[in-house]
Amino acid sequence: MSFEALNRRTFLGATAATLALSAGLGAQSAERKTKHVVLIGFAGGVRTRETFGSPSNVPNLVSLAKEGVLYKRVKSSNLGHYGAALSLFTGVAEPRGIRENGRGEEPTLFEYARKGLGLAAKDVWIATSGGAQQTNYSYSTHADYGERYGANTVDGDGLFNAEFKSILETLGRPKKLDEREAELLAKMRASIGGADPKAALNNAESAAQVERFILDELTGGTASLRGPNAADAKAIRVARNLLVLFKPRLVAIVLQSADIAHGNFNGYADVVRQNDAAIGDLMKAIRADPALRDSTAVIACPEFGRDRDLNSRRGLDHGDGSEDLEFVSAVAWGPEFARDRVIEDDVRAVDLCPTVCQLLGTTAPRAKAKALPRLYA
Numbered sequence: 001m002s003f004e005a006l007n008r009r010t011f012l013g014a015t016a017a018t019l020a021l022s023a024g025l026g027a028q029s030a031e032r033k034t035k036h037v038v039l040i041g042f043a044g045g046v047r048t049r050e051t052f053g054s055p056s057n058v059p060n061l062v063s064l065a066k067e068g069v070l071y072k073r074v075k076s077s078n079l080g081h082y083g084a085a086l087s088l089f090t091g092v093a094e095p096r097g098i099r100e101n102g103r104g105e106e107p108t109l110f111e112y113a114r115k116g117l118g119l120a121a122k123d124v125w126i127a128t129s130g131g132a133q134q135t136n137y138s139y140s141t142h143a144d145y146g147e148r149y150g151a152n153t154v155d156g157d158g159l160f161n162a163e164f165k166s167i168l169e170t171l172g173r174p175k176k177l178d179e180r181e182a183e184l185l186a187k188m189r190a191s192i193g194g195a196d197p198k199a200a201l202n203n204a205e206s207a208a209q210v211e212r213f214i215l216d217e218l219t220g221g222t223a224s225l226r227g228p229n230a231a232d233a234k235a236i237r238v239a240r241n242l243l244v245l246f247k248p249r250l251v252a253i254v255l256q257s258a259d260i261a262h263g264n265f266n267g268y269a270d271v272v273r274q275n276d277a278a279i280g281d282l283m284k285a286i287r288a289d290p291a292l293r294d295s296t297a298v299i300a301c302p303e304f305g306r307d308r309d310l311n312s313r314r315g316l317d318h319g320d321g322s323e324d325l326e327f328v329s330a331v332a333w334g335p336e337f338a339r340d341r342v343i344e345d346d347v348r349a350v351d352l353c354p355t356v357c358q359l360l361g362t363t364a365p366r367a368k369a370k371a372l373p374r375l376y377a
Contacts (some may be wrong), residue, residue: 033294033335034295034296034335034336034359036243036247036249036292036295036297037249037251037297037298037334037359038239038252038298038299039109039251039252039253039300040252040253040279040298040300040301041085041089041252041253041302042258042275042301043081043085043130043134043254043256043259044256044260044271044303045261045304045318047305047306047325047328048328049324050269051329057272058276059276059280060277060279060280063283064300065333065340065342066340068333068334068339069338069341069342069374070329070330070331070341071301071330071343071347071372072329072344073345073346074301074328074329074346075326075346075349076303076304076327077093077348077349077350078093078096078303079304081130081256082094082096082100083096083100085137085254085303086137087303088301088303088349088350088353089108089109089137089353090107090108090350090366090367091350091352091364091366091367091369092366094106101136103136103139105142106140106366107142107149107364107366108139108353109250109252109353109364110124110126110150111140111150112353112365113357113360114150115145116362117249117360119250121152123248123249124150124151124152124248124250125152125239125246125251126138126153126251126252127155127236128155128256129155129231129232129234129235129256130255130256134155134254134256135153135155137252138151138152151250154238154242155235229257229274229278232271232274232275233275235253236278236282237278237281239251239253240285243286243292244292247291250356250360255275257271258271261315261317263313263315264313264314264315265314265316282298286298296334297336299333299356300330300331301328301330301331302328302329304318304328304349305327306318306325307320307325308320308322308325327346330349332372332375334359337377338375343373347372348369350368351369351370353367353369354370355371355372358371
């Protein structure tokens with residue numbers, strides 16, 4: 001065989017192999033089982049000692065770990081609530097203090113998902129429990145991303161509170177709203193998609209759907225939730241019902257009530273237990289829905305842990321630099337993930353952002369992180 005013929009044969013063989021590989025990758029992408037992702041950020045600070053170190057506190061998370069992957073050493077990127085939680089969504093270690101209240105400069109996974117996949121606002125949601133500060137997580141100030149690619153935001157405790165119940169009967173009667181009722185209704189509508197009604201991310205049709213959803217939530221008991229984790233419970237229930245009703249591609253939940261730990265260890269441990277029960281209800285809803293049960297991935301991770309020792313108030317702060325503070329445990333459950341796999345190696349909290357993007361079929365080009373290792377079966 002001549003040299004030219006050999007080269008030609010080699011080239012054709014290599015080309016055929018490349019095409020076959022590309023076709024295989026394309027088929028794999030087309031057959032991706034994960035269609036929906038739920039990301040739960042345990043903002044407020046939760047130690048492993050009270051979760052997987054005390055399995056009776058978190059039977060639902062333990063169950064998810066048995067059916068999925070448990071990462072035992074997740075390194076936090078920041079020890080202040082705002083920056084640490086924001087880092088989960090940007091994939092960048094955000095150097096922001098605990099009381100900062102402005103949008104970040106780096107794009108969030110919501111923006112990556114909407115821009116990269118061409119998703120509508122109704123496909124991407126974030127349910128929060130920590131008030132105005134946490135609503136900043138929905139989008140960044142980055143010029144190439146920003147508000148037009150942001151997530152719809154619902155703050156459960158701010159919206160689903162008792163005072164909004166007063167507007168329900170009024171909405172059902174053809175009478176002019178008094179000043180207070182009109183103010184409450186405007187506030188409710190402004191909460192659909194953002195604090196500024198002019199910047200609402202929903203179109204008119206989806207806004208009407210969400211308004212109906214909000215009214216149903218108010219009459220269905222969400223506003224009546226009580227206890228130390230009430231704000232978190234509302235955020236989880238709202239996310240659960242949004243997921244079942246709208247079948248969005250991405251739902252994030254940001255919790256906060258665990259920060260009661262500063263002055264009340266027992267209250268903090270109770271929040272951990274109650275939030276696990278609420279996550280159990282979320283999982284029941286996912287498993288019971290034919291459109292969700294075999295296509296939904298759930299990832300849960302604290303923003304950081306808490307100090308090793310109790311403070312003088314019999315509580316737990318977050319500033320001692322201990323491993324209890326800086327390393328937490330995360331769990332991932334989904335149709336494509338390994339089962340009952342425990343990862344002892346160090347990973348980083350910022351790795352959640354590119355992991356979620358990868359699951360949805362897009363990338364996080366500005367993230368300074370990589371997808372979680374050994375996740376898939």
